[in-house]
Amino acid sequence: MPNITRVRTGCWACKSRRIKCDSESQATLAPSREPSLTLSQGRRPKCKRCVIRGLDCDYSLRLIFQEDSTCRGVAHGRSRSSVVQDLIPRPSRRIRRDGPYLFVNTTARDVETYYDISCGHSITGTTTTSVQPEQEDGGGRVLEPSPACGIPALPLPSPSILINFSIYPVLAESTDYDPSLLSYYETVICGSATLLDNEEHNPYRHHVLPMALLSESILHGLLAISAQILAISDPRYRVAALQHGVHATRALSHALQQPKHGDMQLEEMQILTFILCWSDITNHSSSSWLTHLYGMQSMISHNERTSTVIGSNSMHKFLKRYFAFHWVLARTVFALPEEEPDVPGPRGFHHTTSQGQGSPSLSAWTEYLSTHMVLEDMDQVDPYMGMSNSLLLLINEATEIYRSAGSSEHDPCLRAALRSRFRRTKASLNNIHQREPSSANGLDQGANKGEFVAIAEVNRLGALLYLHAMGMFKSPRLCLAEDNVADSDAGDFEYSRLEQEATALMRRILALVTEEFSLVSRCATIPLWPLFVAGCFAHEDADRICVSAVFGKLEALRRFGNITPARRAMQCVWKQHDLGAQDDRKRRKTMVEACDQKESGEESRSIKHFEWEDALKILGNWKLCLT
Incomplete structure (x- = not known):
């Protein structure tokens, strides 16, 4: 039986009739011997079958989509001869080979622990005189512990804990x-x-x-x-x-x-x-x-x-x-339900001003939070918080001033007391000296000392910026530099001064975080709270680009789930600020006029929240955590 040759370049008329097209054989004939053949599609002649039957001999390209081939149950293109069953995925056949077994869940710590035990070391680090037994793998080869195993050795922080x-x-x-x-x-x-x-x-x-x-x-x-x-x-x-x-x-x-x-x-x-x-x-x-x-x-x-x-x-x-x-x-x-705590008694913690005078007039919550703190260690940087207990209490005092400022506008005595607390808190933040804990002095950890200094300083600057934000958004008259300045003179000038100081603090925070990023981002004690507060004050494009770059680096670490919500809340603050940028003069005038209102109800409705509090409400009452 002669071999049947298949032609893939035939015309579409022959393909539809499922017959062999003789276009190839006709193309080899001389034009003088077959004058009846005419050219089609440029240089290709019509096939003999189409000429005899008077059909349109067409060689043009036609697109065939994979979905059409799938519905018809045929192979798509020249992949291979197939049917619909070939489109169903089949389970791959695993070929078992004799050789060593690989454990993908093994970490460097597990390997190091294995070699320590194999070498005869006990958990406490003392050596024994027992002979190391030889072990074999699945391929019959002897496993010999070698220090040059190609895996970097990890430090063992505690030899008393063994992951088994x-x-x-x-x-x-x-x-x-x-x-x-x-x-x-x-x-x-x-x-x-x-x-x-x-x-x-x-x-x-x-x-x-x-x-x-x-x-x-x-x-x-x-x-x-x-x-x-x-x-x-x-x-x-x-x-x-x-x-x-x-x-x-x-x-x-x-x-x-x-x-x-x-x-x-x-x-x-x-x-x-x-x-x-x-x-x-x-x-x-x-x-x-x-x-x-x-x-x-x-x-x-x-x-x-x-x-x-x-x-x-x-x-x-x-x-x-x-x-x-x-x-x-x-x-x-964000606002929390305010409840007076059960304070057991005064602790003696007080602010220290530049003149060395102290005042025990602290809020009930500050006294309560200081009950578990050791007075001798108040200025030591906590390795978990990244700030000292003194700084934490000063931040709480700033919040207490902010929460109490709404009811002080119509009480001159209360306003004077809050103004005095504001100055003492600001002086304490300027004069506080945070030091690394005493347990870190005997360790050879130069990098850790730099971490303590950088993170603690960023948090201190963030507390100062937060204090300025309290004055800008709640009551600029609490931030008067002199007692003899009349309240009527506090107006737009005080707001502008606070805004300039806040911008300078914001840029100091961004510069320090950018320069010392490798130090402040190594552990979970990243200064997210001061970075968020600084980002909310970034109104210039250059500052926003810098903040966005820092947040991008933190998100690239993929270790902290609260970075992305903080960035989204900060961007919402930017949007709200940009929408009201044209009415900035009107906004300042409204804030100053609100301080002169006689009715406390109207005042509380005028200026009540920080910009980020309003942004969190817009996002759906987020309870953002910045620790």
Whole structure:
């Protein structure tokens, strides 16, 4: 049987009739021998079959789409001869080869731990005289520990904690990511949570992680935190974060329903509430973080009244410091329900002015927040907060002045008292000297010392800028430099002076953060709050470009979930400012006239919020966390 040749360059008429086109054979014939053949499509002649039947011989191009080929059940183009069944994905066949096994979830810390144990080192670092046994891999080769394994060695902050997944509680509903999530928490999160990674200043490693050995709910919480942070750059971890977060929340709800709790159960509930608050902040500053923060504070107050040993617990002191830090900065961003705390008694903390005079007239909340603070360590920079306790209390005092300014416009005595508090607070912010903690002096950590200085200075400048913002948006007359200046002379001049000083402070903050970005962004103590306040005052294009560049670098780290909401809120402030830029003179006049109104109701409606408070309401009443 002769071979059948297929022609792919035939005319469309022959293709539609499913017959072989003789265009190729006709093209080889001489024109003189076949005068009946005519040219079609330029130089290509009509085929003999089309000439005999009088058909239109067409060789033009026609587009065939893949969807049409799929519907007809034929192969598309020249890929291969196929039918619809070929379009159905088939499971790939895994070819098993003999060779070494690869563990993709192994970290450098796991390898280092393995080699330490194989070499005969105990957990405490003392050597033993036992002979190292030889081990074989799947291919029959002997594994010999070698220091030059090609993996960078990580520092071991604490030799007393060994990540061994088999000693942790067995979770009823686990995910495939659990071993890597726990290793990520111990290696990355704990290592960058505070400026000093030791037992005194890093409870994430030395208190929370050991509690996961005893509590399944805390283990769920830690895995949820790791998955939440990893989900910022990889969405595959979102499901794991949701699953572990639900288990931790259910465990806390079940524990709260119990009638009685021991000291261990009370501490477990406190840590679990702290973890859930932390997880909500990482989840784009979810508004539920404030609920968990208040719940943690209620547990702390209850435990102080009922327990006799929890007051001396270092974790208990850290949770009180955690609440104070988040609560004070939250008050600067949005309004919180004001309730007078139960102050046990005066602590003696006072402002120091340039003349050396002190005044114990502090607010009730400042006295309450200072109850857990050691007076001798007030000026030491906290490795978790990035600022000293003195600076934190001064920020709270500025907020107290701001909240009380609305009712002082029609009371000369109260206005004079607030003006005096404003000057003392400003003098204290100018004269405060923050130093690194005493535990960092004996360590060879030159970079850490630079971190303490840079972050603390940025926070101090942010507090000064916040104090100026209070005067600009609430009452410029509280910021008068002299007592003998009449209120009628305070008007637009005071606002312009405050605006110039605020612009200078804003640019100092941006310059310092830009120059020392590698230092201020290494740990979780990034100065997000002063950067946000400075960004809200950036009205020039050059300043906004600088702020946007810094936020872009922070977002590129993909470690903090509250960076993006802060940037969006800041951009909303810019939009609101630009929309009212043409009415700036009218806005200043309205603010000055509001101070002269006799009716307090009208005054409270005129100037009530910061610009960022209005922006957060526009975005949907966001509860932004800037810690």
